[in-house]
Amino acid sequence: MVDDSKETASAIERLCIEHGLKMTGQRRVIARVLSEAEDHPDVEELYQRAAEIDSRISVATVYRTVRLLEEKGILERRDFGGGRARYESRDNGQHYHLIDVDTGKVIEFEDEQHVALITAIAEKLGFNLVSHRLELFGKKREKIADGGAKKGQSDKNAVLAKKASVRKRG
């Protein structure tokens, strides 16, 4: 919702430059679209939005750009099922998603304890955590009038990491 006018270089464009990427017209557009996106668009969606700004863009370029940006660590790829990859800027901070099973709405939240926990688990299993994926699916509790459902911020949950038990099938 930030007003990124055509003049200003978008946040992602700046990152591209930092990474020494050639800033072509189409990349600039895609970067802007990505910077402005507050959701998790798939390539097709990105393509639409980009084409709205400049129609001289092909899907192939969107695919290539998105892949490049992911490799550079600028974007993060998500798989919410449905067969298509979805992307979001990585500098939105580390956060997770809770999907409202009734409305399909996605709520973002962060939680350091979770990271600590799974890091500990991985370590316990003899691994260094490279990345991970977490999605919660929930039903809203119909009680409190004000939901505050926009962008939750959760910090202090009590449980702490210590106990991960390996399980072998049998």
Add this chain to the structure above:
Amino acid sequence: MVDDSKETASAIERLCIEHGLKMTGQRRVIARVLSEAEDHPDVEELYQRAAEIDSRISVATVYRTVRLLEEKGILERRDFGGGRARYESRDNGQHYHLIDVDTGKVIEFEDEQHVALITAIAEKLGFNLVSHRLELFGKKREKIADGGAKKGQSDKNAVLAKKASVRKRG
């Protein structure tokens, strides 16, 4: 690990019958393969194993069967990256997966604290946790000669990973 000879109906075959599915020869074979699998085979792998038992089976049938069983809630579909869907029987109990990013090997583990944590998080956001998804991706720590890292349950997955590295993502 039980010796399911041709005589005995496999666990999944029994479930199929309970669900009123017509038990054809190929379904019986696929059901058996699935019941005996201790890893998370993709369709191609299932096809191979099934064909070994009875070569009159086509991939299309495997796809159709696996989809059907998933709809019936007998199988669970997993996406460990690599582009192919992988399946495992649902009655194997609640557990998570840690994927070795180098070998593609999958390690299963369970952790009660994790459930407690995410339940608390969901609650804090005003939701009741319905379900969730968690996958860890890690690199094995090869340093200390501790030896306690060999927790894997299937070598088949390593093979799959190698095969899948045609040109996909990792």
Add this chain to the structure above:
DNA sequence: CTAACTGCAAACAATTTGCTCATGG
């Protein structure tokens, strides 16, 4: 100037589907 980029269409890989024949219950 030239290595990097783009568009386009063809190539691909995973999965689905139309159609015809086979078969379980």
Add this chain to the structure above:
DNA sequence: CCATGAGCAAATTGTTTGCAGTTAG
């Protein structure tokens, strides 16, 4: 019997790539 299922190949879908022409730096 006949509704279901199987086989096979053609069709779809999401994504990648070869090639020839463009362009940023």
